Amino acid sequence: MKKKRFFNGNRIDSIITHIILIIVCIIFAFPVLWLILSSFSKSGSIYDIDGFFPKSYSFSSYIKLFSDTSMYDYPNWLANTLYVAVFSSLIGTILVILTAYTISRFEFKSRKILMKTTLILSMFPSFMGMTAVYLIMVNFGLINQLWSLILIYAAGAPMGYLVQKGYFDTISNTIYEAARVDGATNFTIFTKVTLPMAKPIIVYTALTQFAWPWSDFILPNMLLKNKDLWTVAVGLTHLDETQFTRFAAGSVFIAVPIVILYFALSRFLVAGVSDGAVKG
Amino acid sequence: MEQENKIIKTSFPVKASMFVTGLGQLLQKQWIKGSLYLSCFIVYVFYLIAVGARDIKGFFTLGTVKGDAWLGIEGDDSIMMLLKGLLAFAITAIFIALHISNINDAKRANISLENGEHLPKFTKACATFMDKKFYIIALAIPVVGVLIFNVLPIIFMILISFTNYGGDIVPPELVDWIGFDNFGKILTLSSIKNTFFKILGWNFVWATLSTFINYFGGLGLALLLNKKCVKGKTFWRSFPILAYAVPGFITLLGFKFMFSYGGPINHYITMNGGAAIGFLDIDAGNMARIIGLMVNAWISVPTSMLLATGILSNMNNDLYDAASIDGATKWKQFIKITLPFVIFSTTPVLITSFVGNFNNFGIFYFLRGGLYNEGYFLASDTDLLINWLYNLSIDNNYYGIGAAISLIIFIITSIFSLLTYVRSNAYKKEDTYR
Numbered sequence: 001m002k003k004k005r006f007f008n009g010n011r012i013d014s015i016i017t018h019i020i021l022i023i024v025c026i027i028f029a030f031p032v033l034w035l036i037l038s039s040f041s042k043s044g045s046i047y048d049i050d051g052f053f054p055k056s057y058s059f060s061s062y063i064k065l066f067s068d069t070s071m072y073d074y075p076n077w078l079a080n081t082l083y084v085a086v087f088s089s090l091i092g093t094i095l096v097i098l099t100a101y102t103i104s105r106f107e108f109k110s111r112k113i114l115m116k117t118t119l120i121l122s123m124f125p126s127f128m129g130m131t132a133v134y135l136i137m138v139n140f141g142l143i144n145q146l147w148s149l150i151l152i153y154a155a156g157a158p159m160g161y162l163v164q165k166g167y168f169d170t171i172s173n174t175i176y177e178a179a180r181v182d183g184a185t186n187f188t189i190f191t192k193v194t195l196p197m198a199k200p201i202i203v204y205t206a207l208t209q210f211a212w213p214w215s216d217f218i219l220p221n222m223l224l225k226n227k228d229l230w231t232v233a234v235g236l237t238h239l240d241e242t243q244f245t246r247f248a249a250g251s252v253f254i255a256v257p258i259v260i261l262y263f264a265l266s267r268f269l270v271a272g273v274s275d276g277a278v279k280g
Numbered sequence: 281m282e283q284e285n286k287i288i289k290t291s292f293p294v295k296a297s298m299f300v301t302g303l304g305q306l307l308q309k310q311w312i313k314g315s316l317y318l319s320c321f322i323v324y325v326f327y328l329i330a331v332g333a334r335d336i337k338g339f340f341t342l343g344t345v346k347g348d349a350w351l352g353i354e355g356d357d358s359i360m361m362l363l364k365g366l367l368a369f370a371i372t373a374i375f376i377a378l379h380i381s382n383i384n385d386a387k388r389a390n391i392s393l394e395n396g397e398h399l400p401k402f403t404k405a406c407a408t409f410m411d412k413k414f415y416i417i418a419l420a421i422p423v424v425g426v427l428i429f430n431v432l433p434i435i436f437m438i439l440i441s442f443t444n445y446g447g448d449i450v451p452p453e454l455v456d457w458i459g460f461d462n463f464g465k466i467l468t469l470s471s472i473k474n475t476f477f478k479i480l481g482w483n484f485v486w487a488t489l490s491t492f493i494n495y496f497g498g499l500g501l502a503l504l505l506n507k508k509c510v511k512g513k514t515f516w517r518s519f520p521i522l523a524y525a526v527p528g529f530i531t532l533l534g535f536k537f538m539f540s541y542g543g544p545i546n547h548y549i550t551m552n553g554g555a556a557i558g559f560l561d562i563d564a565g566n567m568a569r570i571i572g573l574m575v576n577a578w579i580s581v582p583t584s585m586l587l588a589t590g591i592l593s594n595m596n597n598d599l600y601d602a603a604s605i606d607g608a609t610k611w612k613q614f615i616k617i618t619l620p621f622v623i624f625s626t627t628p629v630l631i632t633s634f635v636g637n638f639n640n641f642g643i644f645y646f647l648r649g650g651l652y653n654e655g656y657f658l659a660s661d662t663d664l665l666i667n668w669l670y671n672l673s674i675d676n677n678y679y680g681i682g683a684a685i686s687l688i689i690f691i692i693t694s695i696f697s698l699l700t701y702v703r704s705n706a707y708k709k710e711d712t713y714r
Contacts, residue, residue, distance in 0.1 A: 014509035021504060025519040027578070032522060034544065035534050046542035051551070099422045106415040114419075120697070121430055131673045131682060132433035132440070139359050155425030186414035215527030218641065222674065233529050237646075241542050251530040262525035263518075 039248035046244035061249035072243070074250055076228060077235040080146060081214060081254070084231060087150045089210035092157030096205050100164030101194055105176065118159055134222050143223045153213050167201040168194075207265060211258060291394075297386035301379050304386030308393060312402035317382050324375045332368045339365020340457075342443070347452035358455035362439060366432070441687045446679030462684035472681070475657040475668070483664045486569075487638040490576045494637075495630060497577055498584025499622060503614075505585075506592055517589075520582035528579060532646035535575050536560065539647075562651050568662050572643050584633070591625050592618075631700045635693050641666045650675075665689050 034052060039061055041054030048055070065074045103111060133152065134143075142148040171194075179189050195202075217233040224230055230238075232254045239247040297304030302317025324332075338361035347355020389399055400408065410417060441462055445455045466476050501520065505513055523531070537543055539559040546556045560568050595618070603613050623630075644662045651660040658676055659668045665685060673682030 010509070014507075017504060017507055017509060021510065021516055024501060024504075025516065028519040028523045028582075031531070031534050031538060031578070032526060034538065035530075046537055046540065049542075049544075051544045051547045095422045095425065098418045102415045102418040108415050114423075118426070121426070121434075129430060129433035129437060131669065131679075131686065132437035133429065134674065135359070135440070135679065136363065136433060136436060139357075139363060151425075152429050155429040158422035158426055159430065185411040187410065190414075190418075215529065217529040233527070237529070237533060241537065241540060244537060244542075247533065247537070251534070255526050255530055258527055259522065259525040262521065 035248045036252055038245055039252045041245045041248075044245050045242040047241070049244070061245040062253070065246055065249050065253070072235060072239065072246065073228065074232070074235065074246075077230050077232045078254075080229060081231040081233070084146055084149050084153070084220075085210050085213040087147075088153035088157075088213045089206050091150065091154035092209040093202060093206045095154060095158045096161050096164055096209070097195075097198065097202060099158040100161040101168050101190065101198070103161065104165045104168035105194075118161070121159060130218065130222065137223060144226050144229055146224075146229060149213070149220060149223055152219060153209075153216075157209055164201055164205060167198070171197060204265070207261060211261060214254070215258060291390050294383065294386045294390055297383050301382045304382070305389065308386070308389050308399065310389065310399060310402070313385075313405065317378075320375070320378055324371070327371065331364075332371065335361070335364040335368040336372075338362075339368070342456055343454045346454050349452075355452045356454065357451045358443075359445065359451060362443075362455075363436070366435065366439075437683050437686055440679055441683035444680050445683075446673070446677050446681065450677060450679075458680075462680050463688075465681060466684055466688070471657045474655070475659055476685075478656065478661075479659060479663060479665055479668055482569075482661070483638060486573070486640075486664060487634050490573055490580070490637045490640070491630065491634045493573060493577050494580040494584050494633065495626075497581040498586075499588045501581060501585045502588035502592055503618070505589065517585075520585050523578060524582035524586070528642055529646065531579055532575065532642055535571075535578075536647050539571060560648050562653060562660065565661060568648060572647060572662055575647065576637070576640065576643050580633070580637075587626065587629060588622060591622055594625075595621060628700045631696050635696045635700075638664070638693060638696075639666045639689065640664065641670065645670065 037052070037054060038046075038049055040057045040059065041049050042056040042058040042060060043049065043054070044061065044064075069075060103115065137143050137148060175193060175197075176189060179193050184192070213231075215233065217237065220231045220234050221237070224234060232250065236247055236250050236254075239250070293304035293307040295304075296307055300318070301321035302314045302319075305314030305317055308314075338356070341361075342358040343356025343361055345353065345355050347353055347357075392399060442457055442459060443455050444458045444461070449455055466472055504510070505516055510516065538545060540546070541556050541558065545559075550556050557567075558564060559571055599617050600613055603617060608616070641664075644660075644664060644667050648660055648662050649667075652658055652671075653660045656663075658671045658678075663671070666689065669682050669685050669689065672678040672685065
C-alpha cells in the first residue's frame, strides 16, 4: 500500500516536471520559430501576418533580400560584416595566442602587474570607454572606416587571454626544456613547438574572435555613419515594421551560421580540453 | 655601505649616459647601440622643442585663441590639444623608460669592461636580446594595442569629466577645465539631479531583480533537467542553448516586433475583442519594465542554466543519501544542501552578473531606444544609467556630464568588481595546475 502511493507520487512528479519543461521549451522556441516562419511569409509587412502563422509561404523575402538592394543593400552589409569579422579574427587570434603563451610560459618582473592590470581593466564594462573611443575616433577622423573597427576589435582581444593561458598552462615545461637543451631559441620554440600543439585552442580562439564582430551592434552603429559601410547588425535595426519579413529573413540568414557555430563549438571544446589533458 | 660603493664606482661613461642618452655607450665604443640611443635622445629633444613642449602646455590651457571663420582666425581645438597633450606625456614616459634602460645598459657594459671581458657585437647583442627578452617582443604589440584602445579611452573619459566639453561648448568654442563642476551639477542642478536619482534607483532595482530572476531561473531549469525521470536531456537542453546562440540584437529586435502593435500578441488580443496594447509605448511605465525583465531572462537564463549544470555535476551525491536516511524532505535537502553549495561556488559569477545587468545597455536601447519621458532629462523611465549616458553623450553631445556619469558608474561597478576580485580563488591559485 505504502509502496504504491510512493510510486504514484513519483509519477505525478514526473508529469509535472515534463509539463514545466514543455512550457519552458515553448517559451524559448516561440520567438525563434516565429521569426523563422515570418521570414518565409509571402507579404512583407508585420501587419499582414495574422498572429503566429503567416497566411501564405514563399521565398520572396529571401529573394528580395539579395535582389532588391536599392534601399537596403543586404549583400553589401554582409560583405562588410564578413570583412570586419574575418580580419578582426585573424589579427585578434594572433595577438591573443601570443599574449597567452608569453604570460603562461615566461617568468618576468612585470608579469604579475600585467595580469592584475588586465584583470581590473576587464572588469569594467567595455561600454564605459566606448563613448571615449567614439570621441577620439571623431577627432582623428577615423569614423566611417571599416578598418578602424577591425583595429578596435583586434586590439581589445588580448584582454580575454585567460582561457588560452589556461590551455598553455597544461603543456608541461619538460617539452620546452628539451627544446632549449637542443639549442632552440625562444622564437623557434614558439613557431615549431608551441603553435603545432596549440591547434585546437587556435581554432577555438579564431571562432570566438569571429563571432563577436559578427554579431556586435554597438560599436559599428557608433562608428559607421555611411549607409554603404553598414554591417548587417546596423542595417537590420533600420528596418521598420513594414519591412518586417525582410528583417526576419536577414536575421535568420546571419543567425544560422552563428547558431551552428555554437552547437559545434560545445562539442569541440570538450575535445579540445581532453586533448590538452592527454598532452599534459 | 653598498650604496656608497656604487656611487663611488659610477664611472665616467655611466655618468655621461645619465646626462645624454647613448653617450656612455659611445664612450665605451659601442658605436651602433650608442648612436641608436643618441638618435632617440636627439629625436626626443627635437620633438620637445618643435611640438612637445607646446602640446604639454596646451594640455593645461586647452587653448587660448578662439577660432573665427569671419575673421579668418584659425582657433585652438581644445579636444585635439587635450589628446596631443596626452600623447606628449606618453612619449615622455617612453623616453624616460628608454633613458633608464640606457643607464642600466651603460652600467652593465662598464662592469663587463672592468672585468676585462669583451663587449658583444651589436648584431650578437640583438640576437641575444631577441631570445632572452622574447616576452618583451611578443607582448609589445598586444600591450600597445590595449594601451591605445582600452586604457587611453578610459583616461580620456576621466579627463573629459573635469571639463565643460559638450552642449554648446564644442570646438571652435574653447573648452576649459572646470574641476568637479560636472559632478556638482549632477548632484544639485534640479532637472539633472532628479533624473539621476530616479534612474539610479531603478538601475539598482533592475540589477537586483534581473540577477535574481536569471540566477534562480537558470538554477531551477538545471535542477529540473537533472531529475532522474527526465529522458533525452540533450533534446530539452538544446532549446535554451538555441536561445543562447541567437545574436542578442536579433533577439531584442525580434521581441520589439513581437510586442509592437502589428505583432502576434496584439493580434490575438484584438482578435478576441480587446484593444491593442502599446506594450513599449512612452506611457507604458511598469509594463515596459516587466517586459524588459522577462526579455532579459529569456536571454540570460540559458547561460546561468549551463553554469548551474556544470556545478551540479560536481556535487557529492553522498550528502543526499545521508539526508534521505535522516528523513529530510526534498525541499529541506534543496534548502540545506543544494542551495548553499551552489551559491557558495557561484558568488563571483553572481557579482559579475550583477555588474553586467547593472550596465545592460542592449535591453532598453533596442526595446525603447530614443524615447524621452516627461520629468526626465533626456531619458525614459526604463533607461538605465548606461542608456542615459548614451543619450547624453552620443545623441545629444553632453560630453562633460556624460563622462562624469560614466565615472560614477565606474565607481559603482568597481566596488562590486573589487568584491569579485577579492573573492576569486581561480586567480590566486593560477599556478597550482602545473
